[in-house]
Amino acid sequence: RDTKGQFLLDHVCNHYNLLERDYFGIRYVDPEKQRHWLEPNKPVVRQMKSAHQPYTMCFRVKFYPNEPMKIREELTRYLLYLQLKRDIYHGRLLCPFAEAAYLGACTIQAELGDYDPEEHPSDYIRDFKLFPKQSLKLERKIMEIHKNELRGQYTSCAELNMLQRAHSLETYGVDPHPCKGNKRIHLLKWADVSKLKFEGKTFYVIGIQKEVSVCSFFSKGQNL
Known part of the structure; x- marks a missing residue:
């Protein structure tokens, strides 16, 4: 009951004798079809409360190598x-x-x-x-x-x-999330972003440009 996500991830990696483990994580999908990463330092059962039983989790690449x-x-x-x-x-x-x-x-x-x-x-x-x-x-x-x-x-x-x-493609390693509506409000280049931060379920993108100082996005799920 108190088994944490890291134990489960280590168990899978040990099963495959996988040495380069930092690239990988375990993912599950909630009833609203939102994908979530299993957090390593929290109990698995507590994180899966919103998911349907029997629980289904997938071993996936979480961090894509630059090279x-x-x-x-x-x-x-x-x-x-x-x-x-x-x-x-x-x-x-x-x-x-x-x-x-x-x-x-x-x-x-x-x-x-x-x-x-x-x-x-x-x-x-x-x-x-x-x-x-x-x-x-x-x-x-x-x-x-x-x-x-x-x-x-x-x-x-x-x-x-x-x-x-x-790996040279623009969306390599990008993890998209569905958004309501199709109106593009702002397009910020990565070089123009000075800070990213979370407050609860709100995600803020803070830009360098004066005309676009802050863009905020609200997540219905627990995390992005």
């Missing part, structure tokens, strides 16, 4: 690769067409190996659900890159190329 190429452990790289696949599929990692085609081709190369006309029919890309909106044009481009550019790459190499390309 994924410097990750030491192969398992850590693989888990980040799986997380990025999920981010792409759920529309969190936004990709221009060319980048989407390359990332998709890297995934296909990692899953299937080299293109083989005897094994891969003209619509084989359709068997893979890679993007929330997967057009025929995109599938054909993925097939073209897989066929002509990635031949000879081992699974680990294709996964590494995917990480290298994905």
Whole structure:
């Protein structure tokens, strides 16, 4: 009953013999479909009061490395690769067409190996659900890159190329939250932000610019 979140996280990491643990966390979803990170220093049961039983928690990447190429452990790289696949599929990692085609081709190369006309029919890309909106044009481009550019790459190499390309995208590591309404009030560049702070369920973004001093956002959930 008093088991804390850190114990559960350590248990999962020990099960997989995962050494680089600081990138990861445990996430759950409340009845309002809001995602929350399990806080390591608080009892698990107390945090899960708002969730439905039986409780479902997921092991996820929480902190995305700035330079994924410097990750030491192969398992850590693989888990980040799986997380990025999920981010792409759920529309969190936004990709221009060319980048989407390359990332998709890297995934296909990692899953299937080299293109083989005897094994891969003209619509084989359709068997893979890679993007929330997967057009025929995109599938054909993925097939073209897989066929002509990635031949000879081992699974680990294709996964590494995917990480290298994905981490340069603007929404890499971004954790979006739904907002009511679609009116954009302010657009602040990160360089123009001087301070971030929380007060209860209100999140403040304090800017350097005189004309935009403070933007405030109210969260219905317990945390952002």
